[in-house]
Amino acid sequence: MAKIVICAQIDLPADKREEALKTAQPFIDGALSQDGCIHYDWGADLNNPTRINVYEEWESEEALSSHFANKHYAGMLGHLSSFGIDNAVSKKFRVDAEGPVYGADGNPTAQFG
Numbered sequence: 001m002a003k004i005v006i007c008a009q010i011d012l013p014a015d016k017r018e019e020a021l022k023t024a025q026p027f028i029d030g031a032l033s034q035d036g037c038i039h040y041d042w043g044a045d046l047n048n049p050t051r052i053n054v055y056e057e058w059e060s061e062e063a064l065s066s067h068f069a070n071k072h073y074a075g076m077l078g079h080l081s082s083f084g085i086d087n088a089v090s091k092k093f094r095v096d097a098e099g100p101v102y103g104a105d106g107n108p109t110a111q112f113g
Contacts, residue, residue: 005092005095006055006092008054009088011050011085011087013050014050019083036059037063041056050086098112099113
């Protein structure tokens, strides 16, 4: 079973981003409590004052599907919309290989095996 990774960029008015992030904790914690959620994080993009970067990792397509049907997902959509989304782009990736960035020698490697 392949893991699923989601990467998203959400743009809000710059003067609303901090409040949106500070008040998002219940939705983040809710997603993290769901079966199959490995990682779920929102962060301010330090190079763009309007952008929130979202990173998610799910154990399976089934876990992600369950998340999409859950109240925490619906709540997150409503929460962000209340701040006035200017733009949003999200992509999902099915992961077929995983490995460490650094090899035993301590050097970074792009290879998976």
